[in-house]
Amino acid sequence: MSDIAAPKLVRAPALRRVFDGTPWRRAVILAGFALIWELYARWLDNALLLPTMGATLSALWAAIVSGELPDRTLTSLRVLITGYALGIAVAAALTTLAALSRWGNEALGLLTSMFNPLPAIALLPVALLWFGIGTPSLIFVIVHSVLWPVALACYGGFLAVPPTLRMAGRNLGLSGGRFVVEILVPAAFPQILSGLRIGWAFAWRTLIAAELVFGVSARSGGLGWFIYTSRAQLETASVFAGLLTVILIGLVVEGVIFRTLTRITVQRWGQEQA
């Protein structure tokens, strides 16, 4: 067949490229929020209810310098990442089974409809009975909070893979785990990615809530414990510093990790439903 000529490309003007990006818009919105906060807090003038942003930042700085906040954050992150990774691993195993067999399919459907609506915190008493107070209980509830939404998103993604693409894969003789890993997973990646995002958010919520609930008796608590003790000592600025830390970590994970992941996968593959 005769060659199709390569398309000619011209470079977009530099200014346009800068303004097309989203970071600057986000920065403006963030600055707006900060300004509103600061002004409202000054007007309210009640450090116990709402500290100013300045006070919060200095409390944040003090907690960082003293080493307490980094310590607490690391403790939380360690538990969080362990639970998140475990949850994803179990979700991957379950959805693979569901994609490959009728029984697995039914089992996943039943399990997700049973457990997805169950708040992770509601399982905390059971976790405490089984694993006692400490990290294993936290990990248990985090796994629960991550597992079902991620499994649901994965499986929904698998179901949405076009039949032609499935046949193209099977045409090459692919089956079983290899078919799932090399065809279904990348094809369902947009949904899987949003499942991972939701799972990450759920993991955080569950962890902080769980730490708040039984942080009182934990010896080396995480961020939730930091927030809890700060409140107990009426150091509202530190409570806000703790919350700010959670928010900042969320922003970094979303803005760096998930964004990069999106850019090098679904965006490049033209699969992003934008």
Next chain:
Amino acid sequence: MNVAPRSADFIGDAVTAPLLALDHVSISYPTRDGILTAVEDVSFTLSASERLVLLGPSGCGKSTLLRTVGGFLKPSTGEIRLHGRRIDAPGPDRMTVFQEFDQLLPWRTVLGNVRYALERGKSLPRRQAEDVARHWLSRVGLKNFVDAYPHTLSGGMKQRVAIARAFALEPALLLMDEPFAALDALTRRQMQDELLKLCEETGSTALFVTHGIDEAIRVGTRILALTPHPGRLAATFDVPPDTRIRGTARFAELERQIQQSVFADPETEHV
């Protein structure tokens, strides 16, 4: 010109086993309201280097039949044999080119798609797979697009990639399900001509599905016409090489004949 069904052919044809043999194949779908028979009692054989076209109106079961030969569906009765062995699963010895543009893996580049198919379908090592893939991509005119992702290609270019992928695996049998149906008329003609050339150069054996009479004459060496719903064999037409040239009197004559015998039936609509 043979206008009678050739279903009896394969019975006496025991000396040289045909490449593909369909033996009283019926295919049905289980639906909510009962069993729907899409293809009924179809028998034919296909020998090496033949290009058999299944021609019929929309909904007569052409895709169903092709998918069953591909191993994606199982016949409800009858048997399909490739090289004398019963087909029961899909495999790279029968590469299908589908009508839909989403048959390429969106997460792999044009080169990646063909290379991956060679790595999995033919177990070639990566380097060798890449060389073969480049060769086939340049044969379909895409050597300037090897690093492009499928979503940046036009429909016709995507079909070229799918064709390159199918040819690269050197299957015993090429299966094509209206690969050009979603293209504009001009591109479709060009692709038909280029496909014909590739098939002739490689001596490929193909089973081609279409509802276009001119397309059937252009690409096929033999045409099997199917009746509308459920699909059964209606008639067979041989296409001699000199009939294959568009605009000639022979081309027009065969087109007219097929039109009359297949679509002029009072019970069928005109297409």
